[in-house]
Amino acid sequence: MSRIDEIVDFQASHLILLDTCTLKKPPGTVAIIERDNIKEFVPISTHTIPLHIIIDLLLDKLPGLNVFMIGFVPESLEGFTELSFYKEDEFSLEERNENQDLPFFAFHLSEIIQKAANQIII
Template identity: 30%
Template sequence: MTDVVFTVGNVLRGDDGAGPLLAQLLDEQPAPGWTVVDGEDVPENHTHHIRSLAPQRVLIVDAADMELPPGEVRLIGQDSVAEQFMVTTHAIPLNFLIDSLRETVPEILFLGIQPQDTSFFAPVTSTVRCSVEAVHDRLVRGEGFEVYETVG
């Protein structure tokens, strides 16, 4: 059995590419006990694959506007995912996706990374890249996410 890191984001929108960047890092250096699924900007197209893996835990990672300094990382409460925290580049609201996954997945965590620039064709900023690398390091070392404050 494995846990799933489910990344979300649009690589054409600067820091909204934080999730896909994490997926790339995990492909290059996997985290023990975790399978990565890159949902890109259409995460709803990947829920069937996640269900087929039958994970006990899914960690969703996406850019989230939490009105914090760029690069800040926080766990976000499920009720807040539907509200003000989301960078809205996805076809459906992520709370619908979470509700759908919750039917078969016992634990779902949402990790938001505060973007700095989500302009079209901008690269991921160095600040957000460092934050993504830190999340990757925690996963590879098998460390938990209790270090991150929860918002919402």
């Protein structure tokens, strides 16, 4: 929950989430999803706590928070049953716990999604 505390302490006005979603659109589709629709398009969570519950918790603490999601339609989630650590051979579990800025899990973007991500970040 430390990230929630950081967002609250920062008094964020906006929260932008990036995640895969189910839009019934072609793979590679990128969409902006309003807060009220996030639960509809992210019905199966890979997160310990579903996103909509975390959002509700944040909104209780920051009622003016604007929340939306940039959703990416994956080509497939088949075979996505086992997660691997980000740079597994380079960081110990202790180092991961000490550095909250490290991604916890590794993920790989398709060429289309990587291009969209680069446009958003740049």
